[in-house]
Amino acid sequence: MSEVLLEVTELKKHYPVRAGVLRRQIGTVHAVDGVSFSLGAGETLGLVGESGCGKSTVARSVLRLVEPTSGQIRLDGEDITHLSKTALRPHRRSMQIVFQDPFASLNPRMTAGDIVGEPLAVHGLATGKELETRVAKLFEQVGLRSDQMKNFPHQFSGGQRQRICIARALALGPRLIVCDEPVSALDVSIQAQVINLLIDLQREHGFSYLFIAHDLAVVAHISHRVAVMYLGRIVEIADKDDLFRNPRHPYTQALLASVPIANPLAKRLAPLVDGDVPSPVNPPSGCAFHTRCRYAMERCKTERPALLDAGDGHQVACLLNAGTGRSQ
Amino acid sequence: MAQKSDIVLEVKNLKTVFFTNSGLFKAVDDVSFTVTRGETLAIVGESGCGKSVTALSLMRLVPDPPGRIVGGSVTLEGTDLLALDEAQMRAVRGNRISMIFQEPMTSLNPVMRIGDQIVEAVRLHRNISSKEARSIAVEMLRLVRIPEPARRAKEYPHQLSGGMRQRAMIAMALACRPALLIADEPTTALDVTIQAQILALILDLQKELGTGLVLITHDLGVVAQTAQRVIVMYAGRKVEEASVEALFAAPKHPYTRGLMASIPAVPASGVPAPARLNEIPGTVPSLVRLPQGCAFAPRCKLAIKRCEAEYPPLADWGGGHLAACWRAEEVAEVA
Numbered sequence: 001m002s003e004v005l006l007e008v009t010e011l012k013k014h015y016p017v018r019a020g021v022l023r024r025q026i027g028t029v030h031a032v033d034g035v036s037f038s039l040g041a042g043e044t045l046g047l048v049g050e051s052g053c054g055k056s057t058v059a060r061s062v063l064r065l066v067e068p069t070s071g072q073i074r075l076d077g078e079d080i081t082h083l084s085k086t087a088l089r090p091h092r093r094s095m096q097i098v099f100q101d102p103f104a105s106l107n108p109r110m111t112a113g114d115i116v117g118e119p120l121a122v123h124g125l126a127t128g129k130e131l132e133t134r135v136a137k138l139f140e141q142v143g144l145r146s147d148q149m150k151n152f153p154h155q156f157s158g159g160q161r162q163r164i165c166i167a168r169a170l171a172l173g174p175r176l177i178v179c180d181e182p183v184s185a186l187d188v189s190i191q192a193q194v195i196n197l198l199i200d201l202q203r204e205h206g207f208s209y210l211f212i213a214h215d216l217a218v219v220a221h222i223s224h225r226v227a228v229m230y231l232g233r234i235v236e237i238a239d240k241d242d243l244f245r246n247p248r249h250p251y252t253q254a255l256l257a258s259v260p261i262a263n264p265l266a267k268r269l270a271p272l273v274d275g276d277v278p279s280p281v282n283p284p285s286g287c288a289f290h291t292r293c294r295y296a297m298e299r300c301k302t303e304r305p306a307l308l309d310a311g312d313g314h315q316v317a318c319l320l321n322a323g324t325g326r327s328q
Numbered sequence: 329m330a331q332k333s334d335i336v337l338e339v340k341n342l343k344t345v346f347f348t349n350s351g352l353f354k355a356v357d358d359v360s361f362t363v364t365r366g367e368t369l370a371i372v373g374e375s376g377c378g379k380s381v382t383a384l385s386l387m388r389l390v391p392d393p394p395g396r397i398v399g400g401s402v403t404l405e406g407t408d409l410l411a412l413d414e415a416q417m418r419a420v421r422g423n424r425i426s427m428i429f430q431e432p433m434t435s436l437n438p439v440m441r442i443g444d445q446i447v448e449a450v451r452l453h454r455n456i457s458s459k460e461a462r463s464i465a466v467e468m469l470r471l472v473r474i475p476e477p478a479r480r481a482k483e484y485p486h487q488l489s490g491g492m493r494q495r496a497m498i499a500m501a502l503a504c505r506p507a508l509l510i511a512d513e514p515t516t517a518l519d520v521t522i523q524a525q526i527l528a529l530i531l532d533l534q535k536e537l538g539t540g541l542v543l544i545t546h547d548l549g550v551v552a553q554t555a556q557r558v559i560v561m562y563a564g565r566k567v568e569e570a571s572v573e574a575l576f577a578a579p580k581h582p583y584t585r586g587l588m589a590s591i592p593a594v595p596a597s598g599v600p601a602p603a604r605l606n607e608i609p610g611t612v613p614s615l616v617r618l619p620q621g622c623a624f625a626p627r628c629k630l631a632i633k634r635c636e637a638e639y640p641p642l643a644d645w646g647g648g649h650l651a652a653c654w655r656a657e658e659v660a661e662v663a
Contacts, residue, residue, distance in 0.1 A: 050519035157611045187374035188546060189608035192590035196604050214520065221592035221605065244595045258524035259594055260549030264572040273521050276489040 006039040011071035033232035044209040046223030054232040096169035100181035102161035106153040113149030138167040159190035231288040238314040248316040248325030336540035337363040343399035353615035355381040357564040363540040370555035378564040423453040426501040430513040432493035436485040443481025468499035491522040563623035570649040580651035
């Protein structure tokens with residue numbers, strides 16, 4: 001693999017649950033519970049999982065938008081986990097985020113041009129005429145016209161708004177862009193436009209994406225490697241093709257089998273898992289998936305499987321077959 | 329073709345308009361379809377295409393003002409619903425035709441126990457004691473595979489998970505054994521493993537009870553896995569209708585074709601994923617300023633002069649495969 005840009009080690013984020021008049025702590029939400037991964041320069045790592053699995057918390061912790069409880073985040077070899085706000089500032093330029101809802105993440109009172117130019121102004125990188133030229137160039141890069149700079153967010157469609165968010169993320173020439181469900185709020189035909197744009201921009205600029213989505217097909221399309229999360233932990237991580245063709249963790253298998261295929265000749269709506277995702281407040285002991293897993297053994301209830309290499313960098317956290325999971 | 333007696337719902341030339349400050353717009357424009365007993369008809373399209381307003385029109389739930397059904401007929405088991413007065417409609421709604429929505433939390437009453445909500449629905453339409461209604465409620469919760477139904481009936485919506493709530497909604501909708509169930513994006517708010525459970529449940533119950541189902545969705549995967557017939561809507565109009573097999577094998581409308589090419593697929597063994605997705609340029613047009621001819625023409629690669637001037641009629645391209653496109657014959661070769 002190429003040079004490592006981002007390295008996350010044993011990241012944990014716990015939230016206290018408080019109740020009563022005295023706001024005493026009655027429990028802990030294990031939102032992220034020991035997550036490790038690395039992301040190479042120019043690489044896209046997809047992070048998938050169902051709601052509440054902690055994928056967004058991982059994204060926000062990486063950017064230090066939430067303070068991790070423990071663990072380490074290294075960007076370009078430098079530990080940024082405990083940097084102060086001021087010390088972190090220069091690093092902020094190299095990491096940006098694109099959110100899910102382009103309606104909520106743009107200030108309705110600012111023009112599109114001001115929104116895209118704000119990061120440049122805040123970091124004191126451009127002013128006046130130069131700022132305008134650079135913003136116009138950014139607009140062009142994301143497929144917007146520069147005469148649209150004067151317009152307000154409400155004058156744009158959903159897809160165009162997401163382009164504005166992408167332009168804003170590009171403004172500082174980042175090396176890492178975290179995309180948190182960037183196409184989930186968009187219509188199918190617009191979704192394809194934005195995905196293609198993200199891929200084109202990466203080819204041109206060579207930055208990395210940490211791409212979070214619940215839609216497996218979207219993740220499969222854009223990622224080089226994919227990590228599957230369940231209840232705050234990564235249960236499987238592998239090259240995209242390897243993961244989708246030979247999923248080893250029973251949860252990944254169930255997840256893939258649940259995706260409705262757009263082919264009426266391949267009917268197979270047979271859910272592989274019953275029940276709901278357990279609460280992250282009191283996650284099950286041992287392997288958190290054992291309550292829904294059809295292959296669960298006695299050991300799974302007590303022993304928490306570590307993320308182990310099952311060959312070719314395909315890592316899986318499952319006790320089956322001496323830690324290599326279930327092959328097909 | 330289906331027997332006349334099997335037809336549960338017949339919609340003819342339905343027109344629903346909205347009066348807004350920026351003008352009048354036709355949310356549903358001249359839409360016709362039928363649903364037979366036990367059949368699943370999927371209505372697919374992007375936001376603003378009129379699929380949800382079609383569903384609300386069938387239920388006579390279009391908010392008036394600003395909306396109004398201005399034409400057509402909706403015949404359910406021989407009765408034209410559009411001709412009923414509000415009291416008569418209330419006797420049909422939830423009884424012969426019922427609906428489940430995308431977000432179960434907002435469609436359940438948060439301060440009423442699940443069981444009581446089902447009891448209320450049942451007693452509104454059937455003259456039975458509350459004790460009998462309660463046993464029906466528990467039976468319905470058992471039918472939708474909620475574990476410990478008697479205990480769950482005493483719980484409030486917030487005590488149930490998203491998947492459980494949608495099951496409770498389904499139990500309520502089916503409690504009076506309706507002839508037709510409308511499901512408007514029933515699994516969009518759910519996780520994919522839960523979605524698979526709920527879709528399988530809906531199809532099982534439909535088979536068991538013989539209910540006609542109108543499934544509204546934007547997800548072509550869901551369509552392929554559940555429906556027998558499909559309607560594709562664009563800008564308020566039905567642009568294509570076909571059996572699910574025919575539609576996915578050879579879509580006749582350039583919009584349907586574009587939609588299918590723009591969805592990424594989970595890579596199956598041996599099939600390399602395309603580097604780029606096929607995108608449909610531009611955006612869905614505003615319903616207030618629709619072009620004179622085909623609404624899809626500005627985004628269509630095949631558009632010719634005629635498309636901009638004249639709206640293409642829905643033509644039968646064989647075996648009940650309808651499409652409204654001047655160049656439907658060439659779609660397969662060109663696009």
